[in-house]
Amino acid sequence: MQKQTKNDPSGGNSDLARQRLLDAAEKLFVSEGYDGTSVRAITELANCNVAAVNYHFGTKDALYKQAVTRRLHMLRDYRVNSIDQLMEAGPENIPLEKLLEVFARAFLEPLLNDETGPAIIQLMHREILDPHLPTDTFLDEIFLPVANAIKSALQAVCPYLDDKNALLIVHSIVGQLVHIVQMVVLLSGSSFVTDNPKESIEEHVKHIVHFTAVAIRSYQNHPEGGQL
Template sequence: MGKPASFSTKDRILGAAEELFAQYGFAGTSLRQVTSHADVNIAAVNYHFGSKDNLVNEVFRRRMDEMSAARLSQLEQARTAHPGELRPLLAAFVEPALAMAQDRQSGGAFVRVIARAYAEKNDNLRKFLSDHYGHVLREFGKAIGACVPGLSKEELYWRLDFLAGSLTYAMADFGLIKRPHNISEAAHRSKAAQELIHFAEAGFRASARAPDSTSLT
C-alpha cells in the first residue's frame, strides 16, 4: 500500500505546483506555498523532486511526455498513410496540443504555465525542454522539410517556430475569435485546429525569401 500512497503524494504536489505556477509564475511561487496547497510537508517535496527547479521541470514532464508521444504517433501514421502530404504532418503537430488544452481537468492550468514559461525566460527550464523534447521538433522539421524542399533549414525552422507560437496562442484561447454559445468547446477547438493547419500550410508553402531580402522596409 505504501507505493500508491507515494505516487498520490507526488501527484498532489505536481497538481498544486501547476496551479500555483499558472497563477503566480515560477519566481512568484514558493515551495512553502506548494506544500501548503498540496497538504504535504517540505520533506515530501525534497524527497520526490530535490529542488524547485526540478519540480518545475517535472510539472512540464507530466504533460509533455504524453503530448509528445501523441504527436510522434500521429506523425508516424501521417507519414505512412499520406506520404509526401504536408497537411497531415501539421495536424499531427497541432491536434494533440489542442486536445490537451481542451481537457480543462488536466490541461487548462498547464496552458497558463506554458504562457508563464514564455514570459519568465527560465533558462533551466529552457534547457530541460530542449534536452528532452527537442527531438520532437527535429522529427517534425525533417518531415515537413521533405514536403517543402525549396526552403533552407533556417527558413524551415523560423516557420516551425512561428507555428509553435501560434499554437500556444490558440491553446490559450485568448484570440479575437470567441466560442459562440451554441458551439461546444470541442467543436470550437476542432475549428481552431483546422484554421491553424490551413494557415500554417500556406506559410510553409510560401516562396523562400530572396537572398537579399533582409530589410523590413
C-alpha cells in the same frame, strides 16, 4: 500503484504523497507561477505537512523541476509520436493539410482535452519567462525535437522546401498555435462571453491549417516564397 507490492521497501504510501505533491504543485505553479506559489500552499492542497516537500524532493525548486519536466517530456513525446505515426503511411500518401492538422491537434492536445485545458502549455510559457530548469532544457528537450520532427515531415511531404524555409515555416506554425493558447488564457480571465470556446478553437485550427498550406505550396514555384 494502488496495489502495494510486499517486495517494495520504499512504501506505496510514499508514492501517493509524492504524487499528490506533484499534482498540487503543478496546479499552483500553473496559476500562480513559481514565486507566487508557497510550499505551504502546495502542501495544504496536497493534504501533507509542510516539511513533506523537503523530505520527498529536497527543495521547492527540485519539486518544481520534476513537476515541469514530467509534463515537458509528455508534450514532446505526444507531439513527436503523432507526427511519426502519420509518416508511417509514407510521405507520398499524406496530404499536406493532413500533416498540418495532425501536428496542430497534437500540439494543442492538452488544450483540446477538457481535463487539462491550457494549463500544461501555460506552465511551459511560465518556464520560458522564468527558467528554473538547467540552461537549454526547454530548447533541447521539447522545442528542438518537436521542431525538427515537423520540419522533417514537412520536407518529406513537400520536397521543394529547403532547410531554411522549412524552419521558418515551422516557426510560423508554432507561433500561430501558441497564440491560440494565449488567447484562451486571455479570454478565460475576461468578462467577454465566448459562445463556444471549443468551436472557436476548432475554427482557428481549421484556419491555420488552410492558411499555412496555401503559403507553403507557394514555395513550390518560388523558393523565395511569397510571390504570386
